Amino acid sequence: MDKVQVKICVGTTCYVMGAADLQELERFLPDDLKDKVEISGSPCLGLCRDENYGSAPFVTVNGEAIANADVNSIIETIRKKLT
Amino acid sequence: MQTANDANKTRRGLLIRLIREFRKGTLEQSIDRIPYEMRPKDADASRCCIYKDRVVLKYRIMAMLGIAVEKETDESRQLSEYLRDANQRQQPDSDILSVLDVACSHCITSRYLITNACRGCFARPCTFACPKNAIAVINGQARIDYNLCIDCGKCTQVCPYHAIIRVPVPCEEACPVNAIRRDAATDRQYIDFDACTSCGKCMTACPFGAILERSQIIDVLNAIKNGEKVVAMVAPAIVGQFAGQLGQIASSLKKLGFARMVEVARGAEKTTEHEAAEFIERMHNNERLMTTSCCPAYVETVKRHVPELLPYVSSTRTPMQYTSEEIKNQDPSAITVFIGPCVAKRKEASEDLNTDYVMTFEELGAMLAAFEIDVASEPEIELEREVKAHARGFATSCGVSSAILVEMKNSHPEMEIPELKSEFINGLDKKAVKQLSLYAKGKLPGNFLEVMACEGGCVGGPCAIGKVTLATRAVKMLADKK
Numbered sequence: 380m381d382k383v384q385v386k387i388c389v390g391t392t393c394y395v396m397g398a399a400d401l402q403e404l405e406r407f408l409p410d411d412l413k414d415k416v417e418i419s420g421s422p423c424l425g426l427c428r429d430e431n432y433g434s435a436p437f438v439t440v441n442g443e444a445i446a447n448a449d450v451n452s453i454i455e456t457i458r459k460k461l462t
Numbered sequence: 463m464q465t466a467n468d469a470n471k472t473r474r475g476l477l478i479r480l481i482r483e484f485r486k487g488t489l490e491q492s493i494d495r496i497p498y499e500m501r502p503k504d505a506d507a508s509r510c511c512i513y514k515d516r517v518v519l520k521y522r523i524m525a526m527l528g529i530a531v532e533k534e535t536d537e538s539r540q541l542s543e544y545l546r547d548a549n550q551r552q553q554p555d556s557d558i559l560s561v562l563d564v565a566c567s568h569c570i571t572s573r574y575l576i577t578n579a580c581r582g583c584f585a586r587p588c589t590f591a592c593p594k595n596a597i598a599v600i601n602g603q604a605r606i607d608y609n610l611c612i613d614c615g616k617c618t619q620v621c622p623y624h625a626i627i628r629v630p631v632p633c634e635e636a637c638p639v640n641a642i643r644r645d646a647a648t649d650r651q652y653i654d655f656d657a658c659t660s661c662g663k664c665m666t667a668c669p670f671g672a673i674l675e676r677s678q679i680i681d682v683l684n685a686i687k688n689g690e691k692v693v694a695m696v697a698p699a700i701v702g703q704f705a706g707q708l709g710q711i712a713s714s715l716k717k718l719g720f721a722r723m724v725e726v727a728r729g730a731e732k733t734t735e736h737e738a739a740e741f742i743e744r745m746h747n748n749e750r751l752m753t754t755s756c757c758p759a760y761v762e763t764v765k766r767h768v769p770e771l772l773p774y775v776s777s778t779r780t781p782m783q784y785t786s787e788e789i790k791n792q793d794p795s796a797i798t799v800f801i802g803p804c805v806a807k808r809k810e811a812s813e814d815l816n817t818d819y820v821m822t823f824e825e826l827g828a829m830l831a832a833f834e835i836d837v838a839s840e841p842e843i844e845l846e847r848e849v850k851a852h853a854r855g856f857a858t859s860c861g862v863s864s865a866i867l868v869e870m871k872n873s874h875p876e877m878e879i880p881e882l883k884s885e886f887i888n889g890l891d892k893k894a895v896k897q898l899s900l901y902a903k904g905k906l907p908g909n910f911l912e913v914m915a916c917e918g919g920c921v922g923g924p925c926a927i928g929k930v931t932l933a934t935r936a937v938k939m940l941a942d943k944k
Contacts (some may be wrong), residue, residue, distance in 0.1 A: 388837045391714075395474055395827035399703075399927050420705065423836040434830075455730035 382417040383460050385453065386439045390423025393436035397449070401436065407450045416457055465762035468508065473522065476500070477524045477679070477828035480526055484683050485611045485832060491533035493541040496523060507566030517673075518565045525674035530683065531560050533759035539549070548680045553817070556812040558660050558805060561642070561651045565672035568651070569631040571644060572942055573613045576604045576651070579625035587620040603874045636667035638890045638915075639767050657766060661759035661890065661915045675805055677830070677927075682799055685819075686719035690797045694720040695785050695817075696803030698727045699857035699920040702936030704825045709861070711841035714835050729785030730756075730853035737862075738779040738869040741910065742828075745880035747930065749774075750903065751807035751909055754862050759915035760890060767895060780824075781856060782807065784817035801826050803923025805916065822925030855941030858934050859888040859919040863912045864941075883908045889917030891934075 387393075395448050405418055426437045428442060434446035440456040473827075479496060481487040497519035501512040520530045523541055527548040533609035540882035560924040576588075589597045589604070596610035597617060604625075619627045633642045633651065635693040641657035642664050644650070651672075655663075665673040685692050694715045701708060713768075733756060744752050755761055755776040765770045786798045790929050799819045800807055830837065852868045863884040870879050885896050885901075885908035898913075900906050916922040921933040928936075 389838065391704055391706075391827065391838075392478075392831040392834075392836070393705055394826070395831050396929055397471060397479075399929055402929055402932055422838055427831070428834060 380415075382415055383457050384439075385416055385439055385457065386420045386421035386424075386446075387418065388422075388424045388426070388435075389406045389420040390425075390438075392427040393423075396435035398436035398438075401438065401448065401450070401453075404450060404453065408454065410452065412457060412461075415461060440449065467669075469669065472500075472519075473506075473671065474772045474824060474828055475738035476519065476522060477526060477609060477677075478831045479827060480523065480716045480915075481679065481778055481829050481832035482681065484680070490542050490545055493545055496541075502553070504692075514564070520561065521562050521564065522671075525560060525562075526679065528554050528676045529680055530555055530557065530676060531562055531674060538618070545680070549684060551681070552813070554681060555676055555680045555748050556807045556809065558655055559560065559658065559662070559665060559830050560674045560676065561653055561745050561884065562672045562674050563650050565670050566651050567672070568649065571631065573628055573630065574611065574617065575613060575629050576606060577625050579623045579628055580621075581623060581625070582603050583622070585622075587622070588617040588626065591616040591620040599663045603635045612715045622854060625922055632667040632675060634665040636661065636663040637866060637897050638892055639763060640892075642673075647868045652727065655692065659759045659762035659915070660765060660806040660809040661763075663915075665805065666924045675822075676808075677822075678823060679809070679821060679825050682819050682821055683829075684798045689880075691721040691795060692719065692797045692799055693789050694801050695726050695729075695782065695789070695798060695800045696723055697779075697800065697804070697857065697920060697939065698725070698730060698854045699803050699923065699933065700823065700927065701799070701854070701857075702933030703803075703941055704827070704837040705928060706837035709845060710840045712845060713831060713840045713843045714837045717835050717840065718829055718833055720799075722846070724785060724789060725849050725854075726781045726785045726802070727849040727853045728788070728847075729781035729783065729858065730856045731850050732784040733778055733856075734850075734853055734860045734862075734869045737776050739865045740776055740778055740872065741866060741882070742870065742874060742877060742880060745909065751911060753901070753911035754913060756856060757806075757914050757920075758804070760913040762806065762809065763890060763895060763915070764898065768898045768902060771898055774902065780810065781853075782810065782817060783814050787813065790816045802925035803916075803920055804837065805924050823923075823927050824925045827927050831903060851941050854937065857920040857937045858941075859914050859917075860884075860886055860912065860920060861937075861941065863910060866910070871928075880909070882910050884910045884912060887911070887913040888919070889922070 424437055427435045436448050438445045438448035441460050445452050483492050497516040501515045507515050524531050527544050529544050580603050582599050594610045596607045597604050597834050639657055641654045645652050715723045743750050751774045782800050789796050789798050795816045801821045803823050808820045810819045852865040867882055918930045920929045
């Protein structure tokens, strides 16, 4: 099975609004997900320019964008993609 | 060091809004609306209600304008009026931190608490462990009589259910020098500025975001807007704060309107040279110890709390001071802005004639976001001049000692070099402050003491954005480059 692709936007706005903290996402993944996910940084996705800055940081999981992303919402979306 | 939490997010989001409005030239018209826009009437409240949220936001904006919230005399005064004050002032205030009483939760001062996990057991070791007989079992649950309790914590150690916990007052717990306290008369938390070293630990510790830092961002934005030659002096810790290369940060700063970027690591070269020479001289004069002078929160700690250590503090100036001096010598009309992760630098800058303003990494990040500049997408411009690699290492704990060691070997090959026996204090807390006086008394080993108030060094500063682990790696990679 293909791994779930998690891309963390490391554009400056996302970085400032919390993506810096998501850099260690791998450490927070539950054991059962660790080998099913591939995490990478992404250059600015440009989503922050869409009206509301409050919703950075952005993360995409298999292309689905999560606004205001945190570890929990990312894991939840990964699980959704796996079912 | 900041980790994701709502207090940080709100503060950063607010900064971005403020700067964006300033940039558009609409801040004066919109500033009074910001608290309402952020907490409209159908929004969820973070505190007891949206009305309180709005008031806290108002005060937070005041602090971002550089206004001392505790000096407010007229509650009905509008933010737009404060903005006019900020636009007109010539110089920022020198006291930096404020306690925002409306945001403060007035944490309970009793330190030990018996939780529901207490089963009112038969053995009752807590009642025996307590030296003051402050614990009794009433209705099947242990109770502490706080009139008798002396906060020794012996009860927590003996409870087989771990039912007794210590509930700290986070700001007081974080302050290494007990400068933040409760005023018994008013029951309000306050900062004793005679004792405060401006380290900023209380600010990051408070989960209610009740400690505010007075910003100078408006002063910097105005200087740029007025066409002044504003020079961005970036602290060595900038590496690892944003995704992107140093040359891309330089071009991002130019895009923001700064005339040029100068690395404070250039000043760190001078600090290293002087400090190495000073160390050799002091050791040849049979002095016992020398300690670093680059961390302003540490130097303030020594001045205010461990004066007996002061003779051992290096008289070498800090990298920031050397950098500012160089810029002002080249061009006295330049406006110098130090950009770093540090709160205490604001205090140091207020006493240094050559440094005009201090901005934090967080504020720089907010400025970049507000100007829609993505560092990694910017072209990389060539740095003004190459900096000795070891000078870039100042931003991490142990970095100063390694730089001095390299410097002594390289620059004084003809001399007999004294052995450098370095000792490190990586992060100041209450215990470390006690250790400092032992160093002064000569009760601890080593002849060179490097102290950083923040754990990890400057990369762990209260206003940093990047993760300490990753930022440390990035700084070390550049510092170890041959």
